[in-house]
């Protein structure tokens with residue numbers, strides 16, 4: 001049996017308190033899984049990987065009350081433990097006084113906070129009332145522990161109108177100077193995200209070049225630094241029309257399997273590669289019913305419907321099937337190829 005050089009497994013044990021409108025991971029129900037489930041997952045895939053790492057989440061990290069126990073269990077079951085990411089549970093940070101000090105004890109220096117505009121817009125796009133208040137409380141708790149907030153804002157034709165509210169907040173809260181005082185440079189960035197998962201619903205209000213001048217200077221400057229780009233146009237990519245023109249005659253097909261995959265496993269034990277949204281056409285199998293070896297074979301041989309489509313259908317054909325050659329919507333080329341592939345597969349599933 002051949003083994004992956006490395007394999008990362010992320011189990012959606014508890015889901016997420018939010019239902020963000022841009023969420024690429026989708027809005028499935030939250031689970032309540034046991035530590036034994038994570039053990040079962042690790043043991044099932046252990047013979048298939050030279051290096052194994054497991055995570056107890058792929059939506060909100062540290063959401064359950066036993067987050068410390070799960071962190072320790074992840075370390076026990078993994079060959080090597082990645083340091084804590086910049087993602088955190090804002091829901092927990094605003095409620096649990098021990099949580100942010102724990103993050104600081106792990107050496108976390110920066111945590112990402114996601115805004116969509118002012119209070120009402122941020123609550124609506126995060127999918128729960130009180131999200132904005134939790135973000136502000138979290139920023140204070142982070143700074144008190146020497147952790148810098150990093151501000152992320154998702155832009156579409158609706159949220160772009162409220163970017164000045166985010167810029168005003170950065171100034172009102174004096175985040176630039178306060179981060180300087182703790183020795184961690186303040187950072188912020190805007191982007192449109194991928195057009196997959198829940199964010200695909202925003203295609204009708206997707207950002208176009210006409211909205212880019214509405215991005216306030218402070219957020220634009222920080223975005224250039226974050227993305228290492230010279231212009232805000234480069235941050236947002238090319239128009240759909242330009243990409244369709246470029247790829248319209250492209251005969252290339254593509255490979256989606258690698259020797260170092262990451263798998264997402266939902267609460268029902270369905271397994272997906274983390275290439276784009278975990279949609280039905282990406283499903284590799286069910287761990288309880290099919291077993292780990294069959295799932296690994298499906299992935300390697302690119303047999304899920306989406307992998308098969310990418311392997312056999314030229315990009316140009318997908319452009320002709322689902323692209324809009326008149327559209328001014330802005331995309332990174334890779335994200336647009338994922339959008340086309342998902343659209344192609346969704347159509348095939350419905351037919």
Ligand code: SF4
Nearest residue numbers: 016018019020023059
């Ligand atoms: S984007 Fe993150 S925080 Fe928002 S619903 Fe998805 S997993 Fe939860």
